[in-house]
Amino acid sequence: MYALNYVRPKSLAEAAKFLASHPEAKLLAGGMTLVPTLKQRLARHSHLVDIAQLRELRGIEVKDGKLAIGAATRHHDVAISAAVKKAIPALAELAGLIGDPQVRNLGTLGGSVANNDPAADYPAAVLGLSATVVTTKREIAADDFFRGMFATALEEGEIIKRIVFPVPKRAAYAKFHHPASGYAMAGVFVVVTAQGVRVAVTGAGPGVFRWKAAETALAKSLKPAALDGAALKVDDFNEDIHVDRAYRANLVRVMAKRAVAKLAARGR
């Protein structure tokens, strides 16, 4: 790791001010992506601005049909939260499937969403649930937030404060995890709301995306078999030492079917 300076601001305003005056500084939350990256010298920053302990970024609240989760809330705390389990059980389940216990004890929602790893879990929930990313500068709709591999709408110095999830009628997540890393080889988040069905896919393409053909098919018939004929564009799917494109495409379809099957058991 290159030498750096660590700072722990006392408030969100102080953190934002520090970032604005130090262009080479970087936010640090759980460090579960950033610290390994720094150790491999894949990045170099003048300062790490630790926001993990800021109270303003913590906490889980359900109000007016919306579930708001602070950006610095750890995966473990989302996984065990009674409020999350009640409002959106699929989200608590997803958080409990991230990495391993040690990773869940440090990693945060905001860090995961800001990082937008193409195989990360939270982006599928944020996009599937049509959540709003609330930052120090504005509110960004999920459909506008994710911009492909490790890319988001976030600007320099912009800090995610919380993510607001509209509580759906029903939602379910199915993930095929990589047995070593825990990341998704394919993860599908299916959501049913009064407006219709949304299907978000992670792990398969260069970034999280909505599978629109599946949404249309499921709006007609909310059954696993409805997905058999749904077209899936795979030319930009990831091919790596683990699996090829066709295999990944099949995994996506199977995970989507499993998620739809889970919906049935989740009446609300």
Next chain:
Amino acid sequence: MAKVEIKVNGVRHARNVEDRTLLANFLREELGLTGTHVGCDTSQCGCCTVHVNGRAVKSCSMLAIQANGAEVLTIEGLAKNGKLHPVQRAFSECHGLQCGFCTPGMIMATVGLLKDQPNPTEEEIIHGLEGNLCRCTGYINIVKAVKRSAKLLRGGKR
């Protein structure tokens, strides 16, 4: 350089270290607590697992200064008055180790797991130890040791 003050196994330690110092190196090199092992150094194996404010973390993937002001528990802090902690005893009795390299991390992860789930099923044990790798045992006796640990802890016996 930064002044890092951490309470480790109940004793307060203050050291001036570089900001980039990892918690694992702080424990091993500054404090001489070499029970915390570094296996992969890439956040995968869990050999370096310690507890920070009561939660299991991988100390190779956290800066010491991130734990500034925190309470840290390492494998050296488990035994009390010369008596092994029930999880240590269970690993010994069930032969939950061969070379022993992964054992400090396995035990710290198990202590963490049993705090959340005092009576885990086999599936929950496997899911709960996903952050820890063992190259020797094939895990069978580790799972046995965790089951026995749970029993010992529930019985309240030391």
